[in-house]
Every structure is written in C-alpha cells, then in structure tokens.
Amino acid sequence: MSYDNRIIFAPASQVGESGITVVRLSGLGTIELVSNCFSRTYALRSVGAADFKSHTVHHGYLYGGDEIIDEAVLTVFRGPNSYTGEDVAEISTHGGSYIYRRVDELLVKLGAFHAEPGEFSKRAYLNGKMDLAQAEAVADLISAKTAEANKLALAQLTGKFSGKIKELKDDLINYCSLLELELDFSEEGIDLVEKDVLLERVNSLIAKFESLTRSYESGKIIKEGVNLAIIGKPNVGKSSIFNYLLSDNRAIVSDIPGTTRDYLQEPLFMGGIRFNIVDTAGLRKTTDIVEKEGVRRSMLKIEEADIILHVIDLTSEISNNDIQDLPAEKLISVGNKSDLAGALQRESAQPVSAKTGEGMQELEQIIIGKARGLISKNSQSEIIITNQRHRDCLLKSCEYLVNAREQILSGGGNELISFEIRAAMDSLSEIIGKTANVDILNNIFTKFCIGK
Ligand SMILES: Nc1nc2c(ncn2[C@@H]2O[C@H](COP(=O)(O)OP(=O)(O)OP(=O)(O)O)[C@@H](O)[C@H]2O)c(=O)[nH]1
Ligand SMILES: [Mg+2]
Structure with a gap:
C-alpha cells in the first residue's frame, strides 16, 4: 500500500469559544513547518527546527505574514515516538472560531493539508504503532x-x-x-x-x-445502547411515560388518540446503562395514510427493540388481540393511569401513573434489571x-x-x-x-x- 506522508492537520479539540483549541499536525517536514510560524517572543522571529527536541513544550507566539495570530503553546514529538509514528506537532491557541480560521489559513499557506477523518490513526496503524483492533x-x-x-x-x-x-x-x-x-x-x-x-x-x-x-x-x-420501545394502543399514555422517563416534555401529549404520528427516539441513561428509548405511534387499524405510515415505522422499531414496554390503559378493557406475537423475553407489561378511580388491577402488568409518578421507580428498576440480564446473558467469555x-x-x-x-x-x-x-x-x-x-x-x- 502506498504511504502518504505529506503534512496533515486538524483540530484535535472542539473549535469554538473555549479555553484553548489544539491543532495537531503530522507528516514529513512538520517540525520545519511549525518552526517557520512560531516565535519565542512577541516578534516575527522564527525558531530553528533543530531547537525543538522531541517531547518538549514551548511557549511563544504563532504568526503569519507580518502579523502575530495568537499566543500559543507548541508541543513537539519527533517520529517514531509519536502517535502516528511521524513527526507530530500540537499547537494550542486560545479557543475561538476566528483564531482557528486564521490558524487554518496559515497552515494551508505553509503547505499543510486538511486531514481526513481518522487519518492520524490510520497513519499510526500503517506505521505499526497499533493494530487495527486497537485503532x-x-x-x-x-x-x-x-x-x-x-x-x-x-x-x-x-x-x-x-x-x-x-x-x-x-x-x-x-x-x-x-x-x-x-x-x-x-x-x-x-x-x-x-x-x-x-x-x-x-x-x-x-x-x-x-x-x-x-x-x-x-x-x-453495551456500546450502542439498549433499544427500548414503548408501544401500545392510542391514548394509553406512551408519550407520557416516555416524557416521564426522560424527565423532559419531549413528546406531545394530548387526549386525542393518534397524537404521536412518527416515532421519537432519545438517549436515556439509567443504572449506568445507555438506552435508546423510542416513543411510537399508537397501534391501530387506520385508513389515514400518515398514521398508517407511523404505525408501519412503529412496527419496525418493535422489531429492532431489545426491550418492549407494552402499555395498556388500566381504565379500559383490553382485548386480547390488542398486540399479538410480542416476544415474551423482551416484554414488560405496563398498566398506566393507576391514579384514576376506575383503574383495574392487572396481574401481569406493572401499575404506574405517568401523571403522579406512582410505580415509575419500580418500573425503572424492572427495565434496568431486564437490561442487565440481556448484557450478562451473552458475556460469559473473557x-x-x-x-x-x-x-x-x-x-x-x-x-x-x-x-x-x-x-x-x-x-x-x-x-x-x-x-x-x-x-x-x-x-x-x-x-x-x-x-x-x-x-x-x-x-x-x-x-x-x-x-x-
Ligand atoms: N390520569 C392520567 N392521565 C394520563 C396518564 N398518562 C397519560 N394520561 C393522559 O392520557 C392522554 C393520552 O396520553 P399520551 O401520552 O398522549 O398517550 P399516547 O399513548 O402517547 O397516545 P398516542 O400518541 O395518541 O398513541 C393524555 O390526555 C394524558 O394527559 C396517567 O398516568 N394518568
Ligand atoms: Mg403519543
């Protein structure tokens, strides 16, 4: 494989209003390049590249043309003892998008190229600094x-x-x-x-x-999160439960059945586990084409789900053909609206009220327990x-x-x-x-x- 060792650069930290922004350079001639735009004093006086020993940090000023751009700290790593195995320099300037724009212009003018995503790590791999799994x-x-x-x-x-x-x-x-x-x-x-x-x-x-x-x-x-889908008939309180678990009024709640048309997905952290929680459109037969599409998408989310919260309304009669063929091992039955006078007991469903919060802590523990079970089920190997x-x-x-x-x-x-x-x-x-x-x-x- 041909190896490209031209000088590349990219911000190694977020660019924007922040304490500092770090730009990293790597490639053949990096140290010579930075020595031509770095001065130890507030003057346009370049430092000889030979003065930069490996693994040293220098305070000074970054300049371009006849202007000082910013006060800066320069860190130098000479290859092969660097992240990429090549000569590497890191310039820390004050954070701020204007300063970074100037730094970017300067480095391009001096002959460096914008790095592609992962290019530093790719070079580290190609130079034998790490294997592919490590990269x-x-x-x-x-x-x-x-x-x-x-x-x-x-x-x-x-x-x-x-x-x-x-x-x-x-x-x-x-x-x-x-x-x-x-x-x-x-x-x-x-x-x-x-x-x-x-x-x-x-x-x-x-x-x-x-x-x-x-x-x-x-x-x-563990890496991508547990897919947790909230499903059920229209108006049973799916969006209310979704909002409660998220501690946020993310989804629209109303007493009109069919309020949620498209699914909503958000990250949620409970018990140290990441969940991707999904609120879905109420499942029912409908002739409305928009709602139909919402139901179709909900079905896809049910297929992707690791855990399914099947919500029923404790005040209404449930028909058994409500939602069929749900995989039992993924299922948690939830009976919502337990606060209402006519709420019935359902043996298999965890009673909750998304309105008062009653039973919600218990529900969270049930969800966490199920997720832990899923994680440990297949992690017997070392x-x-x-x-x-x-x-x-x-x-x-x-x-x-x-x-x-x-x-x-x-x-x-x-x-x-x-x-x-x-x-x-x-x-x-x-x-x-x-x-x-x-x-x-x-x-x-x-x-x-x-x-x-
Ligand atoms: N009393 C009471 N009302 C609730 C509870 N949870 C939801 N509601 C009400 O039930 C109605 C429907 O709630 P939603 O959360 O929009 O129901 P949904 O299942 O998302 O409905 P669709 O999106 O239409 O499928 C709203 O008027 C809520 O305020 C609850 O625990 N107790
Ligand atoms: Mg809804």
Missing part, C-alpha cells in the same frame, strides 16, 4: 457513553483483545505447521498430529469462537466483542474450522485440513489487520472523527 478502539473510546463501554474500549486499546486473537491464531498456526510438516514425512508414514487430538482441539476452538461471536450481542448493547467487523471475521473463521472438522471426520488429507485451518487463520488475522485491504481500512477510518 478501532480509539474511536470507540471517544464515543463511549457509559463506564462499561469505556472499559471495553480501553481493554481493546491496550491490546488485551488483540492478545486473545493472537493467542487463538498461534494455536491455529501450530496445527497448520504440524499438518504441513507431516506431509513432508508422508513417505516415512510419520504421524506428527494425532487426528483425535486435532479433532478435540478444533472442537474446542469452534466452541471458543462461538462464545466470542455470541458475546457481540452483549457488546453491541473477552466481549463490540465490533460487527470483528464478529463477521470470527464467524467466517469459525465456518472454516467447521469445514476443517468435516475434513478430519471424513478422513480428508492433511492438505485439505490445513487449507481450511489456514483460511480460518486469515479471517482471524483480518481482525487485527494483518491481512486487511485498502477498502477495509478506508471503511474503518472514514467513520472516525476529524483530528483523530
């Missing part, structure tokens, strides 16, 4: 919203996850080498690998891969997969191992068994990036934020 963890760490998501991203960044993948890969390499070596001694009839032992090993690896793949169900929830790409690679790898098992069981030759094990190894290697191609890399890094 992906950088993006996860930045977007982590809960303690658990942060913990998983950190374990991935520090190489714990990659270490586990390498361990599994080494296991496969060992068997491949033995199988291939045995081929060289085939004339002598020397058996280096007992087929029973190999079969047992492949079976145990398949079990490990399956457990890792399953852990994605938990990992996805490592939890949080990335769909990793899961897909593992699934592919596992398929090859299943093929290898078939070959062993049907008395296939060493070439055939080792072919499948090698393919399994390659799919595993894709996770840490040893065999990743340009498309995979672009797909990963373009999802990063600018400046990382």
